[in-house]
Amino acid sequence: MIAVEALTKSYGRNLVLRGMTFNAAPREITLLVGANGAGKSTTMKVLAGLIRPQKGSAHINRIDIVDQRIAAQRSLAYLPQRPSFHPRMTCAEILRFYARLRAVAASRYEAVIDLAGLREFERVRTSALSGGTRQRLGLALLLLPDAPVLLLDEPGLSLDPGWRQRLQDTLRFEAERGKTVLVTTHLVREWNNVAHRCLLCRDGKIERELDPTNLPHNFDEMEQVAPDAHKRSTINEPPFSIVG
Amino acid sequence: MSRLFPSLVEVAPLRAVLLREFRDALINRYFQVFSVLSLLGGAAAFVLSEDTHSIAFLILQVSLYFVSLFALLAGASSAQAEREEWQMLFAQPVPRAAYIIGKFIAYLSIFSAVLVLLFLPGLVAGSGAQRIAMLYLQTLLLAAAFLAVGLAAGFLAHDRAQALIAGVSAWLLFLFGFDLVALFAARWDFVQKFPDLWVGLLMLNPLDSFRIEALFALEQIPAEAANKTPLASWWIGHAGLWFSMVAAFWTVALVALAGLRLNRWEE
Amino acid sequence: MNARIFCLAIVLGITNHANSATLQERIDAAAPGDTIRIEAGVHAGPIVINKPLTIVGERGAEIRGAGRGNVVTIAADDVALSGLRIAGSGLQLSDDDAAVFVTGNRAKIDNNVIADSLHGIYLKKISGAQILNNRIQGKTTLTASTEPVEKGIGTSTENCDTTLVANRRGNGIHQWNCEGTLIRGNEISDTRDGIYFSFTNNSRVENNLVHHVRYGLHYMYSDGNVFENNTFSENAAGAAIMFSKELVVRGNRFINNRGHRAYGLIFQSCDRSRLEQNEISENAVGLSFNQCNENRIVGNRVTHNYIGLRFGSNSDGNAFTENIFVRNLHPVETGGSDVSGSRWAVNGVGNFWDDSFELDLDGDGINDLPHRELDLFGVLRRDFPAVAFLSDSPALKLLRFAEERAALPGASYIEDPAPLNSRFWTLRAQRAARSVISSNTK
Numbered sequence: 001m002i003a004v005e006a007l008t009k010s011y012g013r014n015l016v017l018r019g020m021t022f023n024a025a026p027r028e029i030t031l032l033v034g035a036n037g038a039g040k041s042t043t044m045k046v047l048a049g050l051i052r053p054q055k056g057s058a059h060i061n062r063i064d065i066v067d068q069r070i071a072a073q074r075s076l077a078y079l080p081q082r083p084s085f086h087p088r089m090t091c092a093e094i095l096r097f098y099a100r101l102r103a104v105a106a107s108r109y110e111a112v113i114d115l116a117g118l119r120e121f122e123r124v125r126t127s128a129l130s131g132g133t134r135q136r137l138g139l140a141l142l143l144l145p146d147a148p149v150l151l152l153d154e155p156g157l158s159l160d161p162g163w164r165q166r167l168q169d170t171l172r173f174e175a176e177r178g179k180t181v182l183v184t185t186h187l188v189r190e191w192n193n194v195a196h197r198c199l200l201c202r203d204g205k206i207e208r209e210l211d212p213t214n215l216p217h218n219f220d221e222m223e224q225v226a227p228d229a230h231k232r233s234t235i236n237e238p239p240f241s242i243v244g
Numbered sequence: 245m246s247r248l249f250p251s252l253v254e255v256a257p258l259r260a261v262l263l264r265e266f267r268d269a270l271i272n273r274y275f276q277v278f279s280v281l282s283l284l285g286g287a288a289a290f291v292l293s294e295d296t297h298s299i300a301f302l303i304l305q306v307s308l309y310f311v312s313l314f315a316l317l318a319g320a321s322s323a324q325a326e327r328e329e330w331q332m333l334f335a336q337p338v339p340r341a342a343y344i345i346g347k348f349i350a351y352l353s354i355f356s357a358v359l360v361l362l363f364l365p366g367l368v369a370g371s372g373a374q375r376i377a378m379l380y381l382q383t384l385l386l387a388a389a390f391l392a393v394g395l396a397a398g399f400l401a402h403d404r405a406q407a408l409i410a411g412v413s414a415w416l417l418f419l420f421g422f423d424l425v426a427l428f429a430a431r432w433d434f435v436q437k438f439p440d441l442w443v444g445l446l447m448l449n450p451l452d453s454f455r456i457e458a459l460f461a462l463e464q465i466p467a468e469a470a471n472k473t474p475l476a477s478w479w480i481g482h483a484g485l486w487f488s489m490v491a492a493f494w495t496v497a498l499v500a501l502a503g504l505r506l507n508r509w510e511e
Numbered sequence: 512m513n514a515r516i517f518c519l520a521i522v523l524g525i526t527n528h529a530n531s532a533t534l535q536e537r538i539d540a541a542a543p544g545d546t547i548r549i550e551a552g553v554h555a556g557p558i559v560i561n562k563p564l565t566i567v568g569e570r571g572a573e574i575r576g577a578g579r580g581n582v583v584t585i586a587a588d589d590v591a592l593s594g595l596r597i598a599g600s601g602l603q604l605s606d607d608d609a610a611v612f613v614t615g616n617r618a619k620i621d622n623n624v625i626a627d628s629l630h631g632i633y634l635k636k637i638s639g640a641q642i643l644n645n646r647i648q649g650k651t652t653l654t655a656s657t658e659p660v661e662k663g664i665g666t667s668t669e670n671c672d673t674t675l676v677a678n679r680r681g682n683g684i685h686q687w688n689c690e691g692t693l694i695r696g697n698e699i700s701d702t703r704d705g706i707y708f709s710f711t712n713n714s715r716v717e718n719n720l721v722h723h724v725r726y727g728l729h730y731m732y733s734d735g736n737v738f739e740n741n742t743f744s745e746n747a748a749g750a751a752i753m754f755s756k757e758l759v760v761r762g763n764r765f766i767n768n769r770g771h772r773a774y775g776l777i778f779q780s781c782d783r784s785r786l787e788q789n790e791i792s793e794n795a796v797g798l799s800f801n802q803c804n805e806n807r808i809v810g811n812r813v814t815h816n817y818i819g820l821r822f823g824s825n826s827d828g829n830a831f832t833e834n835i836f837v838r839n840l841h842p843v844e845t846g847g848s849d850v851s852g853s854r855w856a857v858n859g860v861g862n863f864w865d866d867s868f869e870l871d872l873d874g875d876g877i878n879d880l881p882h883r884e885l886d887l888f889g890v891l892r893r894d895f896p897a898v899a900f901l902s903d904s905p906a907l908k909l910l911r912f913a914e915e916r917a918a919l920p921g922a923s924y925i926e927d928p929a930p931l932n933s934r935f936w937t938l939r940a941q942r943a944a945r946s947v948i949s950s951n952t953k
Contacts, residue, residue: 048335051510073337080335088271093264100260101336131301141332308905368922421908430891430898439897446900459840459903476897 001025001180002149003045007056009204016042017053018204024197026148029171029181033188034201040184041081042203044153047182060149061133061180077147083138087127091118091137094126095144102145105237109144115170116140117163131158139167143174148149150174152183156190162190168194188215257338258346265322265343265350274321275354276313282362283311290365293346305460307383311362312451313415315355315387319394320411322347324404325352331511341503344395348388348499355387381473382457382484389450390415392498399502399509422449440475447479453490457483534558534574539567549574549595556582556599560590560615568595568623575599581612582628591619600628602650604679609633612648613640620645630681631702634711638690642697644779647683649702649724682707683724686714694719704729705743710734716741726751727765738763745769749794751777758784769795775816778803796821797839803929804828807857811835817902818844822925827852834862836884840864840902843884844892845923861929866908868915869932876935885914885924 002024003171009017019041024030032040045051046058049069063072075097085094095118099109113119116136121129129137135158142150150171156164172194175181191198191212198210270276289302323344326333334340363380367373395410401407426446429435435442446452456479479486522892524782532540534554537547543562551571557580560566564587568574576582576599583597594612601608609630611620614637620641621829625631631647683699685707686692692714698721699705705721708714708730719741721727727743728750730736742764743749749765751774752758758781766777775794778786786808791797797816798808801823810833813819819839823846831853836842842864855861860877867882887907891898899905914922 023438045331045511048331050331050334070339071335073335075333078332078335080331083332084326085332086268086326086329088325089267093267098332098336100263101257101338103256138332151254173274257925321550420906420909423901423904424910427898427901427906427910430895436895439895442895443897443900452900452904455903456900473897476900479900 001061002030002182003057003059003062004043004047004082005057007043007046007053007058009046009051009053010176016204017046017056019056020201020205021056022199022206024180024182026180027174028196029183029191029194031188031191031195031198032182032184032201032213033198033210034184034207035186038199038201039204041153042204044151044182044184047078047151049073071166075147076149076151077142077145078151079138079142079153079155081157083134083141085126085134085137088125090123090125091129092122094137095122095140098141098144102147104144104146108146110143112140115143132160135159135182136163139170143170148178149180149228150182152181154185155183156185156187164190183207191215245460247501251386257336261338261342261346262350268322268325269318269351269354270345272318272322272325272351274314274317275351275358278310278318279331279358279361281310281314282306286362286365290369303362303383306362307379307386308455308458309419309453311359311383311387312390312419314445315351315390316394316397316415317408317412318351318355319391319396320398320401320407321394321404322351323398324401324407327404330360330509334509340506340509342426344399344499344502344506347395348391351391352384352388355391356384358432359383359387374510378484379458382454382487385488385495386450389491389494389498390440392495392502393418396498396502396505399505418449422446423451425448439473443473443476444480447475447486448490450487450491450494453483453487456480457487538562547758556597557584558582559584559586561586561596563587563589565591565593566595567593569593571820571822572596573598576601576610576628578602579608580606581609581633583611585611585613585615585618585620588616588778589618590615591621593619593621593623596624596626598625598627599810600630604629604681607612607633607635607681607685609681609685613637616640619643624648626650628681630685631683631699632685633682634684634686634689634692636688638692640689640692642684642692644696645698647699647702649680649683649700651701679703682729683721686711688827689714693717700724705746706730708733712736715739720744722746727768728752731755734758737761742766743768743775746773748774749776749791751779753777753779754781756782756784759787760784760789761787762789762941764790764792765794765797765901766790766792774799777801778806781806785809790814791816791819796844799823800826800829802826806830807832809833809857812837813842815836817841817899820844820845822848822850822853824848826850829853829857830857831862831927832857832860836862836887837865841886841888843886843925844888845886845925846890846892850925852922855925855927856929859929860935861927861931863931863933863935866911867927867932868928871932871934872941874934874938876932876938878930878932880930882930883924885911885922887911887922889923 004020004022007017007020020039020043032043034040046053047060047065049065049072054067060072061075063075065072095109095113116139118136118140121133126134156167159167169183186195192215195212198212198215200207200210285306333343359380363376367376393414397411397414398407401410426442430442528920535558538558538560541547541564546565549566549568549572553568553573555576556574556576557685558574573596578599579601582600583592599608600610607630609632610625610628611632612628613634616637617639619641620632623645625645625647627650632642634758682704683702683706684694687709689711690713691838692711694706695717697719700723702724705724706716706728709732711733713735716738717740721743722745725747727746730751731753733755737759740762740764746768749768768775775791775797777799780803781854782804785948786806787810789811791811793811793815796818797813797820802825804826805828808829808831812835814837816839819836819842821844864882864884867878868880869878870879872879887910888898
């Protein structure tokens with residue numbers, strides 16, 4: 001499970017997280033949605049152990065990611081927004097490295113390659129991969145260690161619809177196996193009826209929880225059309241209708 | 245150091261990092277070019293030199309210029325090779341410093357093998373096993389120091405271009421800048437009053453230490469006038485020891501600096 | 512008791528030979544022109560030879576002095592002394608004590624071993640002496656000279672030093688005011704100076720080996736002498752040749768003379784001489800050239816020295832050609848001296864410099880661009896000796912490279928207008944071979 005409590009993070013004068021607080025439970029896919037700059041990716045990076053918050057705490061399976069980073073990281077797998085790899089290494093070399101790193105059994109290694117459809121790309125350098133294939137390689141690496149907590153930052157942006165569907169199916173499957181899955185996305189509608197919870201993130205904190213079975217079509221569009229909408233609205237009046 | 249290496253209990257991840265860095269070293273372009281140059285340099289020394297003495301001298305020149313430069317370039321480019329993969333890498337349960345130390349060990353190990361290409365022809369030509377072995381070890385230490393310079397430049401820089409510019413600038417500074425400043429400073433009255441201070445600063449430059457060790461110990465050139473002060477005399481008498489110490493100092497200091505930088509890296 | 516004394520006498524080797532007459536008695540008894548054969552064993556010195564005699568030592572024959580004065584004094588002309596071990600002179604520098612002290616003309620001293628003495632062979636105001644194939648070893652229990660090499664330059668006393676200090680070593684072969692000496696095939700070590708020349712003219716010094724002394728050759732005020740094929744190694748200075756003229760120094764080796772202010776060859780205030788085909792290697796300073804005029808320096812190999820050539824002031828009319836300067840940390844030091852009075856090429860043939868830029872479009876073995884040999888340290892070497900740590904630095908090479916293309920302000924240098932490249936000698940040999948063939952066919 002994931003427990004985030006009053007996270008604060010700023011880059012210079014730019015305050016990105018302003019008391020971010022939420023929980024994500026096992027067996028659930030939790031969505032973190034919001035406009036660009038809302039603090040979703042920063043929260044993910046704190047949870048992945050990539051950055052340190054100024055205040056607050058974040059726990060992965062009850063282990064503090066800040067104070068016990070290595071121990072906490074053993075319980076998680078993270079897929080960044082744009083997964084990139086050593087350009088001169090092949091898919092197989094990258095996969096083997098992460099497999100060794102997380103002490104993954106050979107059988108799981110083989111299964112993940114097939115699951116991500118990477119068999120034909122094993123000997124291809126990552127610099128020669130298309131964006132979608134690189135995403136699949138990232139997905140393979142996410143699933144490789146069989147970690148109890150999965151963090152996905154804007155997954156599936158470069159994937160074709162078929163693979164996006166397979167990604168969601170896989171995550172549902174993993175959640176049913178007992179994993180905690182936290183996903184940030186702005187393609188909100190795609191996750192309608194897929195996620196178990198949906199948290200709306202704005203100005204570096206959770207504004208409210210949305211109905212995961214009735215998510216809007218054009219989240220970004222609405223935010224861009226009415227950039228000041230949230231300033232006019234109150235906390236009980238979201239800038240867009242999530243119903244219909 | 246405990247902050248750099250908070251956990252060393254699990255060997256598998258460290259082994260994985262080491263294997264990856266070995267692979268990275270083998271596909272590093274600078275390293276590949278250096279391997280070819282080493283082979284050509286060793287062969288050229290063998291073919292072109294009139295005597296075994298000249299072979300050692302040619303190898304020395306290759307070491308001073310090319311080994312230092314390519315070790316630095318290999319280090320800097322390696323540090324930046326998977327710059328965009330850092331998010332993936334640093335989300336793994338491995339101390340970040342492991343990547344630096346892994347790179348250092350892997351690159352130096354392969355350098356030690358590639359340098360054999362440079363020295364082997366001299367050995368075959370009969371330059372004297374002990375002399376060549378000594379020169380080999382000193383060159384490897386030089387490679388270690390400049391590998392560390394390259395890694396530090398690579399990890400401190402924001403991108404590959406910046407890393408290469410910083411690395412090459414550092415190399416030029418060590419190779420030319422230091423001595424040019426020293427030459428002009430030697431004319432100042434203040435410096436002439438404290439020659440040991442001047443000598444001490446020169447001693448800190450690994451390339452100067454390597455050059456002095458090679459000139460006065462390996463090349464057997466008389467050290468006339470050089471050993472007029474206590475520190476200078478000590479340096480001439482212990483040039484090999486001092487070079488080993490100063491190379492080790494720079495290596496450790498710069499690898500630690502790179503480790504600190506990486507530990508604080510945030511994107 | 513008598514048997515014991517006899518045995519002791521055998522052990523000590525002190526036996527009376529030739530009807531129990533002492534060596535001096537036998538000399539005194541001999542007629543001029545006689546040959547005296549000295550049997551194996553130790554014969555008590557000192558002896559004085561005051562008539563033309565030939566004295567030949569058998570294997571194991573030794574003349575041992577009593578530690579006072581000279582051991583053998585040759586006071587007559589035409590004396591020959593060979594095959595002996597001669598030891599045990601006095602140690603008074605002020606008295607010029609020597610193993611062999613010669614005041615007679617045409618003395619021939621050959622194949623002797625001289626040890627345990629102050630001076631080895633001392634020649635005083637004589638002519639036509641021949642010193643051949645002797646082995647002279649200094650008395651190592653005496654203090655070796657620690658004076659700086661250049662000390663004493665310009666002194667002109669009969670004695671070998673300006674200040675005669677007790678308990679110091681003497682010279683191997685010491686000559687004062689001599690003429691036409693031949694010194695050949697001797698080995699000299701552990702003395703103060705190997706061969707000392709003062710006011711000695713028209714002599715030849717050939718094929719000698721001098722090592723582990725202060726000056727291999729300490730030479731002044733002596734003209735018209737020839738030095739050929741000698742080796743001076745591991746001395747404080749290989750040779751110091753001063754205040755003389757019309758010398759020939761050819762085919763000698765000045766090697767491995769190290770330490771503070773050590774030199775291969777010091778050439779000071781010498782004129783109209785020829786330095787040819789010498790090898791000057793692994794010295795602190797290879798060739799030091801100061802206040803010398805109108806000399807020809809041809810075909811010498813100056814290699815692996817800390818400073819190859821130190822070119823001092825007031826030297827004009829010298830010609831340097833076909834010399835090879837290789838692997839010297841500093842090929843030339845001028846110290847700011849005016850070097851314009853000397854030529855660095857003769858008839859369009861300069862010298863070989865290992866860092867010269869090779870551009871030879873006409874393929875004659877001579878580079879098309881002049882070579883500048885820059886002395887970047889200049890007077891700094893003297894004012895700030897530690898600057899030597901910048902020797903062979905890439906930064907200095909960079910400055911030299913820049914200087915080749917644009918003269919640096921204030922930098923001192925010599926310019927060779929016709930630097931040679933490595934093909935020069937091959938091409939010349941080919942030309943010579945062709946001319947021989949064509950003359951034969953004619």
